[in-house]
Amino acid sequence: MDASALHGSFAALRPRLLRFAKLQLRDDAAADDAVQEALLAATEKAAQFQGEAAAATWVFAILKNKIIDEFRRRNREPATDTEYEEALDESIAAQFDGVDHWIDHPAAWSDPGASLEQKQFWEIFELCISALPAKTGRVFGMRELIGLDTDEICKELKISSSNCWVLLHRARLGLRDCLSRRWFGES
16 A cells, blocks of 8 residues: 555544543543544554555554553542542442342343444444543553453553452443443344
8 A cells, every 4th residue: 555545545544542541531631632643643644654564554553552552641539520430339339149140141232243243233232341440441441441360450551450440340231321321222
């Protein structure tokens, strides 16, 4: 791919990059900065792009590194959304009886694989992950979307591995609940 075609693909890719960065960073200005830095780095290294991967994959990899850099730069601050965390805890607790068994087993989703191919699903997914408490959503994003391992997440966020696993568990339950209601039509 020649440099002008590669640069043209950057403009089309920018909205997707920005959505991804906003989802991870939860700060519009920081997300915009990370995307700008990623596109600048990609532009500067366009001559080195060999086309072994899709241009979008290459730029997303650069953006993931910029997001990780931003995580490292940020001061570790306590979560300010305790009200939502309490509501999530109550929602999770209401799904189980006194001995931690499901009160009502979750219904099987009709065809999760087909959902992954629909643009609307990803919009609902973004909405659901954005509704998670900031720290819970950040841990889930770092693990499942960026691909960091638990040790890296714990080091970056200065949390214990057990805390990390609890946050991942809460994120998965919260996402399951949200997707069940908003996408799969369960009550």
